[in-house]
Amino acid sequence: MEKNSIKADYTREEICDILRSDLIAGKYSHDQPLREISLARRFGVSRGPIRDAFLKLTQEGSLVYETNRGVRVHSAIADEERKVMMKMRLDLEKYCISKYIDEADQKDHDELEILLERFKCSCLRDSLPGVAESDLSLHRHWVARASKNLEPIWLGLAVRILMKYSRLESFEESIEEHDNIVEAIQVKNKDGALKALALNVI
Amino acid sequence: MEKNSIKADYTREEICDILRSDLIAGKYSHDQPLREISLARRFGVSRGPIRDAFLKLTQEGSLVYETNRGVRVHSAIADEERKVMMKMRLDLEKYCISKYIDEADQKDHDELEILLERFKCSCLRDSLPGVAESDLSLHRHWVARASKNLEPIWLGLAVRILMKYSRLESFEESIEEHDNIVEAIQVKNKDGALKALALNVI
DNA sequence: CCAATAAAAATTGTCAACAATTTTAAATTG
DNA sequence: CAATTTAAAATTGTTGACAATTTTTATTGG
Secondary structure (H helix, E strand, O other), rough: OOHHHHHOOHHHHHHHHHHHHHHHHHOOOOOOOHHHHHHHHHHHOOOOHHHHHHHHHHOOOOOOEEEEEEEEEOOOHHHHHHHHHHHHHHHHHHHHHHHHHHHOOHHHHHHHHHHHHHHHHHHHHHOOHHHHHHHOOOOOHHHHHOOOOOOOHHHHHHHHHHHHHOOOOOOHHHHHHHHHHHHHOOOOOHHHHHHHHHHHHH | EEEEEEEEOOHHHHHHHHHHHHOOOOOOOOOOOHHHHHHHHHHHOHHHHHHHHHHHHHHHEEEEOOOEEEEEOOOOHHHHHHHHHHHHHHHHHHHHHHEEEOOOOOHHHHHHHHHHHHHHHHHHOOHHHHHHHHHHHHHHHHHHHHHHOOOHHHHHHHHHHHHOOOOOHHHHHHHHHHHHHHHHHHHHHHHHHHHHHHHHHH
């Protein structure tokens, strides 16, 4: 019944993704330490894969690591820092969407539609963890398709930005914003897509 | 005699830093795989710490990881991607220098001077690995002092940018550029520092 | 009762062994 | 000889054990 008590065997990547969406959803409070052993039990693996996931999330910036003391949730970012990050993320994602419009094929468009649908479902039915995860997946789709090089950089920005203001969003507004972005992409309207993106990201 | 045959016990962080500067210096060719066992022997540790370092460098973007196949050196970034990254890095570092000028105390300025001196020595005496490493350390100083949150993001950008064009730089020019940046910082001349930075980073 | 010290518990750091997978080399077949 | 199959080697994935460190608890002395 309880999600966390499922004892399937998870891979490193799955563990990392699950922890990331937990963090975005605010499931752990700021500065709270994460323990290797308890998470190892939760995911039914040994400490190795947990440590791997910690390292990745540390590099992304959502966790902080101190020698011999393990990791804890990063403290909240300041408004000024958030503004810098937003600007960087917007620049990056603009470039990616522009490239995506040029290069995406039918298969990409199909996947895009599925991800958009999944995001809408999450907004209507799920609670925050699901919404955060599907929002990230949707944006990640065009970023990853445009540039595998920029993807990890984008992810680090997006996660930290989401961690701060994940609570207050109006879901209906968010659905409309994403509808506008995807619609513009589908008709290859670059200007429209970039403007819609700017409204959503800032 | 040979650097790589030294068998001291290195920590995870040291291994990560050494590998990073090796990568920046172009010591490994593109798409070349890095093997856990041979590096474990080189650093006199077991595979665990090597794996940790691989994960960090993968997240930064200089290595690529594939399941059951390990890591290999990332292929070179395209010019367009590099331009996007440069813009992001410049924005980020401008914010950091501006904040650094406001907040740095005497101890910071002392450290800054030492790092600048070390960079100059590297330019005059060392080969590329040393220059890349001390260049990164110098910039990292004001970034880390201004924001621990932005530091990992900056590092990811700086490393990828350095990896592409690390061979052709003129060292004398680079010394002058960094002299100008640090001098402006020391007299708290924000405009001058930001302009000097823009000349160095772009 | 409080502070300082000492013992115990909890946690992280590292390692070596084994399992699973991939790559390379050898053998087989047409 | 080339293509396929099979066996061997190399490499990564995971685990449990033990060492080193940190944190918590218990003890002691004033």
